[in-house]
Amino acid sequence: MKYYDKLVFELSRPGRKGYELPADNYGNNALQSLPADLLRRDEAQLPEVSELDVVRHYTNLSMKNFGVDTGFYPLGSCTMKYNPKINEEVAADPAFTAIHPLQDAKSTQGALELYYNLQRALSEIAGLHEFTLNPYAGAHGELTGLMVMRAYHIANGDEKRTKVIVPDSAHGTNPASAMVAGLQVVEVKSKPNGSIDVEDLKPLLDDTVAGIMMTNPNTLGMFETEIMEIASLVHEAGGLLYYDGANLNPLLGKVRPGDMGFDIMHINLHKTFSTPHGGGGPGSGPVGVVEKLARFLPNPKVVKNADGSFGVSTGSESLGSVSTFFGNFGVMMRAYAYILTLGKENIRNVGPLATLNANYIKESLKDDYLLPIEGACKHEFVFDGLKDKSTGVTTLNVAKRLLDYGFHAPTIYFPLLFHESMMIEPTETESLETLDEFIEVMHKVAREARETPDAVKDAPLTTLVRKLDETGAAKNPVLTYRQYLAGESK
Numbered sequence: 001m002k003y004y005d006k007l008v009f010e011l012s013r014p015g016r017k018g019y020e021l022p023a024d025n026y027g028n029n030a031l032q033s034l035p036a037d038l039l040r041r042d043e044a045q046l047p048e049v050s051e052l053d054v055v056r057h058y059t060n061l062s063m064k065n066f067g068v069d070t071g072f073y074p075l076g077s078c079t080m081k082y083n084p085k086i087n088e089e090v091a092a093d094p095a096f097t098a099i100h101p102l103q104d105a106k107s108t109q110g111a112l113e114l115y116y117n118l119q120r121a122l123s124e125i126a127g128l129h130e131f132t133l134n135p136y137a138g139a140h141g142e143l144t145g146l147m148v149m150r151a152y153h154i155a156n157g158d159e160k161r162t163k164v165i166v167p168d169s170a171h172g173t174n175p176a177s178a179m180v181a182g183l184q185v186v187e188v189k190s191k192p193n194g195s196i197d198v199e200d201l202k203p204l205l206d207d208t209v210a211g212i213m214m215t216n217p218n219t220l221g222m223f224e225t226e227i228m229e230i231a232s233l234v235h236e237a238g239g240l241l242y243y244d245g246a247n248l249n250p251l252l253g254k255v256r257p258g259d260m261g262f263d264i265m266h267i268n269l270h271k272t273f274s275t276p277h278g279g280g281g282p283g284s285g286p287v288g289v290v291e292k293l294a295r296f297l298p299n300p301k302v303v304k305n306a307d308g309s310f311g312v313s314t315g316s317e318s319l320g321s322v323s324t325f326f327g328n329f330g331v332m333m334r335a336y337a338y339i340l341t342l343g344k345e346n347i348r349n350v351g352p353l354a355t356l357n358a359n360y361i362k363e364s365l366k367d368d369y370l371l372p373i374e375g376a377c378k379h380e381f382v383f384d385g386l387k388d389k390s391t392g393v394t395t396l397n398v399a400k401r402l403l404d405y406g407f408h409a410p411t412i413y414f415p416l417l418f419h420e421s422m423m424i425e426p427t428e429t430e431s432l433e434t435l436d437e438f439i440e441v442m443h444k445v446a447r448e449a450r451e452t453p454d455a456v457k458d459a460p461l462t463t464l465v466r467k468l469d470e471t472g473a474a475k476n477p478v479l480t481y482r483q484y485l486a487g488e489s490k
């Protein structure tokens with residue numbers, strides 16, 4: 001074991017320094033210009049470390065992490081595709097990063113043009129009239145979209161429409177967003193193949209329905225073939241259709257949510273349009289709407305003036321503002337760079353390749369893993385654990401064992417429709433060799449489960465931190481390293 005493989009929590013040594021700021025330029029003068037009541041009363045408890053300590057600490061930490069730049073990351077429902085590095089360079093361009101949202105429109109024409117053009121590109125891709133790029137994430141987009149839905153019904157004098165229909169297979173953010181928006185959630189059942197049960201939907205459609213939230217392909221990666229019928233039933237009842245765009249990847253360039261009858265949608269730019277994510281950020285959840293809903297979109301809006309210049313406007317019927325200024329601009333820059341890099345011709349290949357890769361893995365592994373829903377999937381699919389349940393090896397055990405072989409685990413125990421869910425999404429960016437390696441390792445784990453099940457249950461065996469006590473971590477959380485050290489010395 002190398003010395004840096006140990007978990008070292010305390011590197012601070014009293015008096016050790018990395019940098020010192022010149023006292024006159026930044027120290028004393030700056031302090032004098034601050035009002036006394038804003039000054040810190042106690043010394044900040046910062047670690048005292050040298051520059052080299054800091055560099056080694058963070059570099060070593062980064063090597064302990066698993067990311068899409070380290071290895072295959074088939075985390076279903078998350079679209080962990082590879083993000084081309086050129087997008088990072090674009091997003092770091094000081095011409096954009098050094099501007100301030102309070103500058104006047106004249107001095108930020110380039111940024112406004114980028115916002116406007118990206119908004120137009122997403123409208124084209126989605127088949128919707130207009131987008132706001134202001135929301136910060138998918139869930140924030142859901143909330144914004146539902147607020148648009150509510151504003152529309154209220155503008156029509158239809159105050160009683162407060163019911164949102166959500167399938168039992170939906171992502172947890174869907175019902176949560178509806179609740180936060182002050183709407184009531186009503187569940188519609190899925191059929192055994194995961195698609196919405198139209199017969200169960202019909203009796204729910206009355207004059208209190210605000211709309212339905214769906215995703216297509218659905219949470220099991222299957223295309224909802226009855227979507228046109230569902231759309232006309234909901235519309236006839238006076239409701240609107242909300243599309244959760246987290247599963248847009250397989251449709252790119254092939255099918256547009258607007259053409260399927262959806263009125264409102266969000267897109268997770270950090271999933272479908274190339275921003276490194278995980279660990280909670282950064283994200284962006286643009287919301288697109290059909291023409292009749294555009295006036296309700298949040299402020300501020302970016303508009304193109306008659307003379308071709310770009311400006312900022314605020315609509316009087318807008319639901320208000322949902323973000324500080326225009327949202328996460330860096331994520332928009334990555335998305336715009338990604339869309340322009342692929343172009344119209346190549347963006348068409350994203351969906352079919354993601355779909356091909358998912359089906360290739362599914363068909364290659366279904367002899368060892370239980371496939372509850374047969375047939376062609378889209379960009380992801382779900383296994384219900386190992387086929388052979390007699391060994392007692394669970395989905396959690398398989399997921400941990402994959403870490404030993406250098407693969408990130410799939411999404412596990414979601415969706416809730418199956419006991420041992422294992423949701424695999426390879427994305428379009430993986431090579432055939434990587435897919436084959438993953439398939440080989442998954443077969444190997446299945447073999448180990450039969451031959452040496454106890455070893456698999458002990459996995460991971462080769463990682464720095466072995467299997468975590470998740471219940472203990474939830475019941476007795478140790479939230480700071482000082483607390484950890486105190487506990488250790490007891």
Ligand SMILES: *Cc1c(COP(=O)(O)O)cnc(C)c1O
Pocket residue numbers: 077078137138139140171173174215244246247268283285
């Ligand atoms: C990721 C995801 C969301 C939420 O998006 P965030 O950007 O994480 O807020 C919603 N629905 C589905 C199906 C998702 O996969």
